[in-house]
Amino acid sequence: MIIKRDLYLNQLIALQHNGMIKIVTGIRRCGKSFLLSTIYGGWLREHGVDEAHIIDINLENRRNKALRDPDKLLAYIDGKIIDDKMHYIFIDEIQLVDEFEDVLNSYLNMPNADVYVTGSNARFLSSNVKTEFAGRGDEVRLYPLSFKEFCSIKRDEMVYNLNEYMIYGGMPQVVLKQTEKEKASALKALFQRTYIRDIVERYNIRNTEVLDELLNILASTIGGLINPTKLCNTFESVKHIKVNRITLSSYLEYLCESFLTEKASQYDIKGKRYIETPYKYYFCDCGLRNARLNFRQIEYSHLMENVIFNELLIRGFNVDVGVVQRQVRNEDSKRVRQYLEVDFVCNQGSKRYYLQSAYKMIDQEKVKQEEASLRNIDDSFKKIIILGEHTPVIHTEAGITIISIYDFLLKENSLEL
Numbered sequence: 008m009i010i011k012r013d014l015y016l017n018q019l020i021a022l023q024h025n026g027m028i029k030i031v032t033g034i035r036r037c038g039k040s041f042l043l044s045t046i047y048g049g050w051l052r053e054h055g056v057d058e059a060h061i062i063d064i065n066l067e068n069r070r071n072k073a074l075r076d077p078d079k080l081l082a083y084i085d086g087k088i089i090d091d092k093m094h095y096i097f098i099d100e101i102q103l104v105d106e107f108e109d110v111l112n113s114y115l116n117m118p119n120a121d122v123y124v125t126g127s128n129a130r131f132l133s134s135n136v137k138t139e140f141a142g143r144g145d146e147v148r149l150y151p152l153s154f155k156e157f158c159s160i161k162r163d164e165m166v167y168n169l170n171e172y173m174i175y176g177g178m179p180q181v182v183l184k185q186t187e188k189e190k191a192s193a194l195k196a197l198f199q200r201t202y203i204r205d206i207v208e209r210y211n212i213r214n215t216e217v218l219d220e221l222l223n224i225l226a227s228t229i230g231g232l233i234n235p236t237k238l239c240n241t242f243e244s245v246k247h248i249k250v251n252r253i254t255l256s257s258y259l260e261y262l263c264e265s266f267l268t269e270k271a272s273q274y275d276i277k278g279k280r281y282i283e284t285p286y287k288y289y290f291c292d293c294g295l296r297n298a299r300l301n302f303r304q305i306e307y308s309h310l311m312e313n314v315i316f317n318e319l320l321i322r323g324f325n326v327d328v329g330v331v332q333r334q335v336r337n338e339d340s341k342r343v344r345q346y347l348e349v350d351f352v353c354n355q356g357s358k359r360y361y362l363q364s365a366y367k368m369i370d371q372e373k374v375k376q377e378e379a380s381l382r383n384i385d386d387s388f389k390k391i392i393i394l395g396e397h398t399p400v401i402h403t404e405a406g407i408t409i410i411s412i413y414d415f416l417l418k419e420n421s422l423e424l
Contacts, residue, residue: 008160008183009045009046010038010152010156010159010160010179010182011046011156011159012038012042012046012149012156014153014321015031015042015046015147015149016042016046016047016050018147019031019042019043019047019123019147020047020050022145022147023121024093024121025145026115026143027115027143027144027145028111028114028115028122028123028124028140028143028144028145029121029122029123029124029144029145029147030101030123030124030125030126030140030144030145030146030147031043031123031124031125031126031146031147031148031149032125032126032127032146032147032148032149032266033125033127033148033149033150033266034127034151034202034265034266034267034291034292035127035201035202035205036178036179036180036197036201037149037150037151037178037179037291037292038149038151038152038179039099039125039127039149040065040067040099040100040125041179042149043063043097043099043123043125044063044065044097044099047123048061048063048095048097051095056093056095057092059089060089060092060093060094060095061094061095061097062084062087062088062094062095062096062097063097063099064080064083064084064096064097064098064099065099065100066098066099066100066101066103066104067099067100067103074104075103075104075105076104076105077104077105077106077107077109077110080098080104080110081110081113084096084114088117088119088120090119091119092119093119093120093121094119094120094121095121095123096114096120096121096122096123097123097124098122098123098124098125099124099125100125100126100127101124101125101126102126102127102128107124108140111124111140112143115143127205127265127266128209128264128265148320150177150291150317150320150321151176151177151178151179151291151292151317152177152178152179152182153177153317153318153321153416154168154169154172154177154314154318154416154417155416155417156177157172157177157182158417160182160183165413165417166397169412169413169416170307172293172314173293173305173307173310173311173314174293174294174297174302174305174310175187175190175191175194175293175294175297176194176292176293176294176295176296176297177292177294178193178194178197178292178294178295180193181193181194181197181294190294191298191302194294194295194297194298195298195301197295197298198295198298198299202265202267202295203215203218203219203222205265206218206261206262206265206267209261209265210257210261212258212261214250214254216248217242217248217250217254217255217258218258220242220246220248221238221255221258221259221262222262222299223299223300224238224241225262225268225288225290226290226296226297226299226300226304227300227304229288229289229290229296229306229309229310229312229313230287230289230309230312230313230350231287232273232285232286232287233259233285233286233287233288234284234285235252235255235256235259235284236252236284237285238252238255239251239252239255242255259288262288263288266291267290267291267295268288268289268290268291269288269289269290269291269316269317269320270286270287270288271286271287271288271289271316271326271327271328271351272286272327272328273285273286273287273327273328273329273330274327274328274329274330274352275330275332276329276330276331276349276352276361276384276386277331277332277384277385278332281327282330286328287328289312289313289316289317290313291317292317293310293313293314296310296313297310307366307395308364308366308367308395311364311366311393311395311412312350312364314412314416315350315351315362315364315393315412315415316351318415318416319351319353319362322355323355324353324354324355325353325354325355326351326352326353326354327351327352327354328348328349328350328351328352329348329349329350329351329352329361329380330346330347330348330349331346331347331348331349331380331383331384332344332345332346332347333345333347333383347379347380347383348380349361349362349363349380349381349384350362350363350364351364353422359388359389360388360389360390360391360422361381361384361388361389361390361391362391362392362393363377363378363380363381363391363392363393364393364395365377365392365393365394365395366394366395367394367395367396368392368394377392378392378403378405378407381405381407382405382407389408389422390406390407390408391407391408391409391410391422392407392408392409392410393410393411393412393415394409394410394411394412395411395412396411396412397411397413398410398411400414400424408424410424
């Protein structure tokens with residue numbers, strides 16, 4: 008079964024023949040090679056490109072291990088360029104090649120070479136690589152299936168689909184499994200045998216006990232603020248493990264660099280500045296998060312928040328966690344500062360939205376609680392509460408829009424409703 012991924016296909020089509028290296032990034036097993044080889048490759052064939060002009064190299068395949076040598080890879084590709092017509096070069100998991108920057112740069116000035124590569128490690132797009140590809144590379148970030156993509160192959164009620172999506176996530180090979188047992192088993196195997204092993208080997212981590220415990224903490228505290236200094240104290244007081252702040256900060260970065268988690272910074276909305284620490288961390292896929300905890304903590308309010316965060320990234324938003332200050336009187340009638348949280352501050356060009364995630368608003372007190380931070384923002388950008396159940400679109404007297412999670416996830420213009 009082919010799951011359509013038109014959002015990314017259209018991005019690749021738009022970048023075609025632009026003289027740049029097209030770099031498809033994302034967590035391993037989210038469908039990068041399938042996007043290039045099957046979906047985009049299929050589109051090229053449908054539009055008249057001959058098979059001989061599509062050079063497809065999977066470096067994860069043991070049979071192609073010799074091509075991880077940069078000179079052998081270069082020679083192999085050169086041997087496949089047979090005439091002056093455009094050749095489409097697909098290289099899967101390019102980070103496995105030493106000095107791959109030199110290989111890719113060798114094709115930048117060739118008028119009959121259009122190069123596309125995939126990679127599962129953010130480090131290969133950072134520091135020296137960004138310098139190498141400055142102005143010469145375009146990144147296409149691929150995520151696990153969105154809820155809309157997930158629903159494209161499902162025939163169940165939306166409520167059931169969303170519950171399944173929040174529990175087992177959107178990793179393509181997991182979604183296609185038939186039973187819950189198969190899905191859970193596949194997710195656990197992916198987490199332990201692929202992602203953890205990759206991180207340990209790539210960064211030469213010796214203290215895997217600390218990494219394991221850190222992952223458990225992150226998985227248990229979706230939407231919670233994480234401070235490395237406080238984490239150190241927790242490790243020592245609760246786990247009786249001594250670990251320094253720098254080590255924990257490095258491990259947190261490793262998890263983000265492998266695309267397993269994403270970090271959201273705090274933004275002071277009224278002060279218009281970023282707060283250095285703490286941060287929030289979300290998992291790229293809720294199924295992976297749940298598998299890490301052996302499916303013990305299925306808390307839909309937190310999972311919905313993670314799903315909303317991921318959907319915003321898929322749509323190309325820069326996403327922060329908002330903080331709003333207000334003055335209130337305490338029990339002694341003294342004026343004190345109170346800090347209210349806005350779940351997400353979303354920016355895209357000149358557009359900005361403030362979002363609150365509310366799984367349920369069972370009474371007026373809960374409505375008041377969810378609206379409080381939004382009411383204290385004094386600019387004119389749109390303020391939205393996303394409700395975890397079916398509801399018509401509501402525009403309140405306070406200028407706040409309430410929409411359902413289903414409208415938000417399934418309608419492209421949902422933030423404009």
